[in-house]
Amino acid sequence: MEEAPPVNNVGFLLAKASQRWNERLTAALAAAGYANVRASYGSVLLPLWEQDGMRMGALAERARLSKQTMTTLVRLAERDGLVRRRTDPADRRAARVWLTPTAVALAPVAAAVVAELRREVESVLGPRATRVLQRALLTLSNM
Amino acid sequence: MEEAPPVNNVGFLLAKASQRWNERLTAALAAAGYANVRASYGSVLLPLWEQDGMRMGALAERARLSKQTMTTLVRLAERDGLVRRRTDPADRRAARVWLTPTAVALAPVAAAVVAELRREVESVLGPRATRVLQRALLTLSNM
DNA sequence: CCATGATAGTACGGTAACAGACTAATCTTC
DNA sequence: GAAGATTAGTCTGTTACCGTACTATCATGG
Numbered sequence: 001m002e003e004a005p006p007v008n009n010v011g012f013l014l015a016k017a018s019q020r021w022n023e024r025l026t027a028a029l030a031a032a033g034y035a036n037v038r039a040s041y042g043s044v045l046l047p048l049w050e051q052d053g054m055r056m057g058a059l060a061e062r063a064r065l066s067k068q069t070m071t072t073l074v075r076l077a078e079r080d081g082l083v084r085r086r087t088d089p090a091d092r093r094a095a096r097v098w099l100t101p102t103a104v105a106l107a108p109v110a111a112a113v114v115a116e117l118r119r120e121v122e123s124v125l126g127p128r129a130t131r132v133l134q135r136a137l138l139t140l141s142n143m
Numbered sequence: 144m145e146e147a148p149p150v151n152n153v154g155f156l157l158a159k160a161s162q163r164w165n166e167r168l169t170a171a172l173a174a175a176g177y178a179n180v181r182a183s184y185g186s187v188l189l190p191l192w193e194q195d196g197m198r199m200g201a202l203a204e205r206a207r208l209s210k211q212t213m214t215t216l217v218r219l220a221e222r223d224g225l226v227r228r229r230t231d232p233a234d235r236r237a238a239r240v241w242l243t244p245t246a247v248a249l250a251p252v253a254a255a256v257v258a259e260l261r262r263e264v265e266s267v268l269g270p271r272a273t274r275v276l277q278r279a280l281l282t283l284s285n286m
Numbered sequence: 287c288c289a290t291g292a293t294a295g296t297a298c299g300g301t302a303a304c305a306g307a308c309t310a311a312t313c314t315t316c
Numbered sequence: 317g318a319a320g321a322t323t324a325g326t327c328t329g330t331t332a333c334c335g336t337a338c339t340a341t342c343a344t345g346g
Contacts, residue, residue, distance in 0.1 A: 009257060010264060010277060011164040011182065016207060016284035018157035019333085024286070025154060039154065040302060056325060064159060069303055071326060076301080093311045093324040114152060121153060124286065125279050132272050133279040134153060139267055141159035143167070162303085183332065199295060212333055214296060219331080236294040236341045 014140075021117070028113045034106060036080040042110075044070070044077050044097065049107045053096045055088070082106070157283075164260070171256045177249060179223040185253075187213070187220050187240065192250045196239045198231070225249070 022039040029037045043063035047054055054062075060070035074097055077083045082103040088094040122130045165182040172180045186206035190197055197205075203213040217240055220226045225246040231237040265273045 008281070010261060010280070011161070011168060011257075012185070013277065013280035013284050014157060014161035014164055017280045018154070018161045020284055020286055021154040021157055038301075042155070057323090065302095066304060067325065068305085068327085072302080091312070091324080095325070114154075118153060120286075121283065124282055129275050129279050132275045134156065136268050136272050136276040137153070137156035137160045138151075140264065141156050141163055143163055143263075143267065181331075200293090208332095209334060210295065211297085211335085215332075231294095234294080234342070238295070 024117060025113070028117060029110065032109050032113055034109065037082070037106065037110075038076070038080075040073060041077050041080075041082060044073050044083060045099070045103060045106070045110070048083065048097060048099050048103070052099050055094050055096055057094075059097060167260060168256065171260060172253070175252050175256055177252065180225065180249065180253075181219070181223075183216060184220050184223075184225060187216050187226060188242070188246060188249070188253070191226065191240060191242050191246070195242050198237050198239055200237075202240060 025039045026037075029035075029039075043065055044059060047059055047062045056070050056074065057067055059074070060067045063070070065073070074083060074085060078085060082100055084098050084100060085095050086098065088096050125133065168182045169180075172178075172182075186208055187202060190202055190205040199213050199217065200210055202217070203210045206213070208216070217226060217228060221228060225243055227241050227243060228238050229241065231239050268276065
């Protein structure tokens with residue numbers, strides 16, 4: 001019996017590689033004791049770790065996601081105890097998002113987990129190809 | 144006022160590059176007169192163009208998708224007039240998926256569109272980086 | 287043959303993303 | 317200071333993916 005030859009085009013590989021990265025990231029966070037932290041929460045947490053209390057719209061722009069998507073992401077992250085939303089008293093249309101202590105404690109853990117994943121990638125691809133990959137993805141994502 | 148520095152890690156870039164590729168693919172297909180063909184249908188159509196009448200499970204395996212996902216993809220592709228499902232008379236549990244004439248006619252168009260996209264990528268990254276990218280993605284997707 | 291187990295596919299519910307339409311609040315302009 | 321325009325965010329519905337649980341059919345041992 002034959003194995004079917006794998007599909008091979010760039011679009012397919014991009015999708016699968018992205019999927020695989022997220023799976024591994026989620027698994028590593030779970031192994032580090034944060035089973036309720038999903039890869040997608042990075043789009044909320046990374047900006048907030050730099051500057052807490054950002055608005056929904058600023059978060060969305062930063063992560064290049066639509067505001068609708070950010071609405072649901074923040075809802076889930078809040079449900080999982082990582083952030084809280086509060087209306088900005090200075091502009092009552094706006095909602096500001098604040099990290100919980102759990103999320104603050106997570107920051108160094110997440111950094112270590114991502115660094116380790118990155119190292120794994122580098123050890124498989126080699127440093128040169130990893131650099132090329134990074135630059136290529138940056139270019140493609142802005143194409 | 145400052146532009147926020149873009150997020151930069153490999154996982155994020157993989158997601159965005161994948162997203163961007165799919166957007167461009169969908170747009171190019173629409174421009175070629177196939178506005179109802181989504182990028183995701185590739186997972187159904189590519190295998191069938193090689194061998195028509197495959198089973199749901201074989202399609203799923205080939206595209207590395209779950210059978211549930213294939214069920215919904217085929218439902219949508221059928222709604223959009225690209226495939227038909229028929230129960231296999233030899234094994235009435237199984238469903239075989241058949242291309243419509245529209246989908247058969249699409250094959251060379253899709254090949255041209257993908258080739259053009261691929262050329263665009265190559266012209267931006269250069270042939271060397273494109274090759275490195277391709278190999279790197281293949282490796283990552285199997286990690 | 288028929289009970290029992292294996293296989294093919296679907297149903298349901300959840301996460302992750304978008305577009306389009308909407309509400310509420312703020313700003314602008316007269 | 318109120319009418320109109322803009323802005324911030326949410327609601328609804330769709331696509332795209334998964335895991336778990338289920339149904340229907342087939343295969344096999346006794």
